[in-house]
Amino acid sequence: MKTVVLKFGGTSVGDLSRIENAARRVINKLKEGKRVVVVTSAMAGETDSLLSLASQTKGNLNPREVDALISIGEQKAASLFAIVLQRLGYRAKSFCGWQLPIYTDSVHTKARILSIQTERVLRELENDVVPVVTGFQGVSKEGDITTLGRGGSDLSAVALSHALFADCEIYTDVEGVFSADPRLVKNAKKIDRISYEEMLEMASLGAKVMQARSIEYAMKYGVRIHVRSSFSENEGTWILPEEEVMEKPEVRAITLDRNESRITLVGVEDRPGIAYEVFSALGNSHIVVDMIVQNVSHQGFTDLSFTVNRNEQSKAFEIVKEVAKKIGVKDVVLDDKIAKISVVGIGMRSSYGTAAKVFEVLYKLGINIMAISTSEIKISCLIEEKYGELALRELHQVFIEQ
């Protein structure tokens, strides 16, 4: 009998009527003769409100206690989910991370899963009980509650699917993965099948359908994922190994990321060690740097630019100004009016000229490219924010709609 893991996100269990809706999805699977394990997030908003309660204490928050506090959101959702399934006439039991257990390391608030014991879940499945497992949380070998970081419930679901040799269905509030954000591009198409590699690029480019870590995990272990809406019966998007993805278009999707800012060191002396000084200082403060550009040198001086997440821009700006005093720089400039436009597709590997075509489209729109970064299956260009949506629509038109 086939086992399937159904994971419901925060909006899919946002209130009791939505939990009932989700429970009916579970029941449909049971009626198809499948065994179902549910993984649930906290009800939408719960984790944030617990965190805001904790931060009202104004102290440094101890991560062990933050985990003990915020993990209750999933416990609440899981027990309510089991209660609703029971009311609809089905056997169900909720389980916290420690009850399986889902063992993690001890890095509180961003723990890594070490192993999942499946005995209890398998025993319940034998007895026709639907196990409803809390996402997001686990337990350390020391017996402390841990959490897996933002979006960690996806990871719980993927890891549990792997442990149970099951497919994984991720129920969310969108119909699947689209060729572009449908709120910005009216002809955006739902993608039927996408490879892990492409999905991973899209996640890191800010398309927030699934957390990047859980896609990495699925890729490593070959877990087949079906991302779909909990509010419609339509098929969503399958995330699969590349060999199972039939269609391999040059460009699968186009993303627009407006969450980055650019910092430029103007008039830096062009000598070894400068980049090291700047980026080691940022790294020591755990600031993630995305695109880096250094212009050619003029009379021994150059400009050095890089982008960081917009919510870390002030911190990064302060750090760089400090470093700038030491290394001697004409000016440090912060620009948060930028956007990153990216095209992603595994077909890019075997086709020539995708980059050139992207540059041509932007050129014809009169858009200046401030920086470029590429991978085997992705091309990203940094442009002025005001041109973001225009570029997105035009690239979608050229690469997807034609």
Added chain:
Amino acid sequence: MKTVVLKFGGTSVGDLSRIENAARRVINKLKEGKRVVVVTSAMAGETDSLLSLASQTKGNLNPREVDALISIGEQKAASLFAIVLQRLGYRAKSFCGWQLPIYTDSVHTKARILSIQTERVLRELENDVVPVVTGFQGVSKEGDITTLGRGGSDLSAVALSHALFADCEIYTDVEGVFSADPRLVKNAKKIDRISYEEMLEMASLGAKVMQARSIEYAMKYGVRIHVRSSFSENEGTWILPEEEVMEKPEVRAITLDRNESRITLVGVEDRPGIAYEVFSALGNSHIVVDMIVQNVSHQGFTDLSFTVNRNEQSKAFEIVKEVAKKIGVKDVVLDDKIAKISVVGIGMRSSYGTAAKVFEVLYKLGINIMAISTSEIKISCLIEEKYGELALRELHQVFIEQ
């Protein structure tokens, strides 16, 4: 180094500023050189709001899932309590029932404690960490979350005190145990020391300072309890073995219970088996009967009265009307305008005539006694509700104030 268990009730941890206030009580104990273990209830109202959420599902609630759901109230309070202690500069860690563990049987929503493992708590105390333990909840040998029933946090605190050879301080929103409800009797006196037996009688008479089961437990194992206010520095009331209670007055306290209703079967045939029929039917429906009175028989017929808790009166009334059809009864009458007035005191054992004095006081006030029940250290009279407060004040005047 002496260890003390400090238990805080729902109002004492009702919001973050109250938790801070409670944390300062803990810190004062630490400054006195004591080791402190905290036991906390859920923040006031939390458990009820979780229960009401569950009951919105309108199904029969599975007790295992109810426990998984309502236990999160204590987890939330415990982790916030630890966070606040940390902010005030002290080491603290929260623990759920399963983390010690506190083992219970599997009778969900009213489990009994089987054993408490103290190794983890002792290890934390060695490291100058304040363990903040969730009240109310435990874990079964099967690894399921259990709860101990209403007021169960008191029991957690008393049992943990026993396991740690510690005294137990119960912090609540009243100054201690009084000779009568101070809202009704302005000269009510705070009692400094009271025996377990007296406190147990008072709890069963509806004085809601502490849950009866936790007093029984304390009595069985000789745990010394100090009930006090979390909002004042005053000494409260010590609940102790009888030999440690110095003063042994004839009457320690007077209670007025207006939470009962009386059901009367009028014109019952006076033959064996009638009482059995009535009370087995009620017992089968888990309805607790308090006082029972059967009048003398007239021409083979009698009246049978008993009292039940007011919130079970409708259920009990329906059951009795069903039974009445079978056994033949002239009428079944429900009266919810009654009150039970009781005097309690261990001195009663060695003094004569307490009962007579109670009856005299009521007689002089012109109050009719509908039923009487007594124990070695208690006399209860059922009277009309409208005379309740008058009787309370007069009995307090005669027995306590003089």
